[in-house]
Amino acid sequence: MKDNSLEIQFCFPNNSLSCFKKVVPEVEYFVLYIFIFLASVFTVFLKLLVIISISHFKKLHTPTNLLILSLAVADLIVGLIVIPFMGIRFIESCWYFGETFCSIFSFIAFMVVSASLGNLVFISVDRYIAVSDPLRYTVRVTTDKAVFCVIINWLCSSVYSVIIFYNTVFYPETQNICYGDCRIDFTFEHVITDLIVTFVAPSSVIMSIYVKIFCVAKYQAKVVNSVTGASRSQRKAAKTLGIVVMVFFMCWIPYYTVILIEGNDTKESVALNVAYWILYMNSCMNPLIYALFYKWFRISAKHILTLKIFKPSSEYLNLSPEDK
Template sequence: MFDTIIIDNNSQEIQYCFPGNNLSCFKDIKPKVEYAVLYVFISLASVFTVFLNLLVIISISHFKKLHTPTNLLILSLAVADLIVGLIVIPLMGIRFIESCWYFGETFCSLFVFIIFIVVTASLGNLVFISVDRYIAVSDPLRYTVMVTTDKVVCCIIINWLCCGIYSVIILHNTMFYPETHDRCYGDCSVSFNFEHFVTDLIVTFVAPSSVIMSIYVKIFCVAEHQAKVVNSVAGVSRSQRKAGKTLGIVVTVFFMCWIPYYIVTLIEGNASTESIEFNVTCWIVYMNSCMNPLIYALFYKWFRISAKHIVTLKILNPSSEYFSLFLQERFVSGLCPSTLKV
């Protein structure tokens, strides 16, 4: 399929992505076993991510009991993660394995835009979820008044719009003036100057991380205070411990996925070639999209029950949207029911 050139010095075969183009990029040659292993991994990662997030989307969209403000935020997060599993992971996988971009310059610009908007939207959803949890824990009696479905929908729309505008601004040259980038034909990458990199670092990591960390610290403080005040109610203590454990997992996974990427990026700077370390940290960030439904849904009974209904096709039954998903949950005194349906 590709023309082959022999390098006399090293007797090493080099292939071109587009042999008919003088500006074509070189194609890396990998062993057949490595190709097979990588394609299996990419396929499983994509299917697993799509499947988990589809379960969350179908559950929240279908069952009336799950139409709560908090679950709308989880739905928005699942949509962003679904796009990652459906588009980003497969195409980035092909680009990584083949070391070539075969989908054209125009789609390259669109693809980079999709990556930026879904990643930033996912981070924005995490921030809104942390704010929602803080209100639910700190002021449960007024939670239903302060957090309504209409307000949450507005926040979701604003989040996606802001992420789209930011992505267009930060990728302006890449999207509208790709010819200004010094790269070979068959490459699809983004190169930032130092100012753009610092801006992206602040917007997509420093700012959301600071907000999330400060809110979670406040949540832990409020939960500890409430446990001391109402320690005679065993249910409250159990609920707070469960909330603390889940939030701890959220924070830990979030930073485990993003910190390595930014450390490698800071060390390497605007390197002309992508290192193994950079590719590995990028994939860790992408894999966070299949971890999110596990963190925000799989730990809760309503997801396990709704997933069972979906897999067994019980949702096709008449009036299945009214199935009760909380039969095994008990109302905890002093907490709003909405805080239990997360």
């Protein structure tokens, strides 16, 4: 009996370099796996609704929606890959998928959150142009330019992630202190660099742009007594995406706060794990915001769930984007 209890204390009982395995009560074990499963399925389901809506309906093929599509793809990867494997590692307190996939997983997790923030930067710029210069918006912002911005965003996020995770990707054996571990140990310099590059700088840009949007919208409301439906739509879109940005920041701030307070601690504290999950749960919040504020999302989701998108010419359905 004693030997069996000792065996379950290690991730790999037959390996002398194995990490210790945290013993979790069966009820807690079951509840945590249910939570991880539901979080993953819920995130993937909602993101697929957004992706299918924008991809299928021709009326939604706009530059702004292409940026939203890119954001949805990043969040879909979080729900499909990051949440499940992060959840298993958290519950089991062990990594059973090998050193190579540990490196790949860490790279993907870092890249998608960086790409999400980059998407929000481009979305804020798009909304500023739409509100400040609505007459020339269709000339200044085109689908080709939006596609170019999406490609640049993902490319820059990938390159930056490779630079940050160079040792992890190419020398994974130098990272783990025991077999069955998948933690990335950053130096304090790396933490500060990442804080500035992927949070402070983009956040400053986004916040300054949205302050300008607010000022322009307020000025227009005073000057123009008879506001057209198009300009109302642009301001409402800016407001909705502004809420998306604020929710994003609220999910990011706890993570960096814990990182800066704990410093280069090799142990993952409860606070850090909570901050991780707050950060990743942001991925399922955006579609809920769309559902509350975007009429086109509610209509398109209804058509998708009732399988009406398989009807002939369904892609040309009028979703009344001017009322979003």
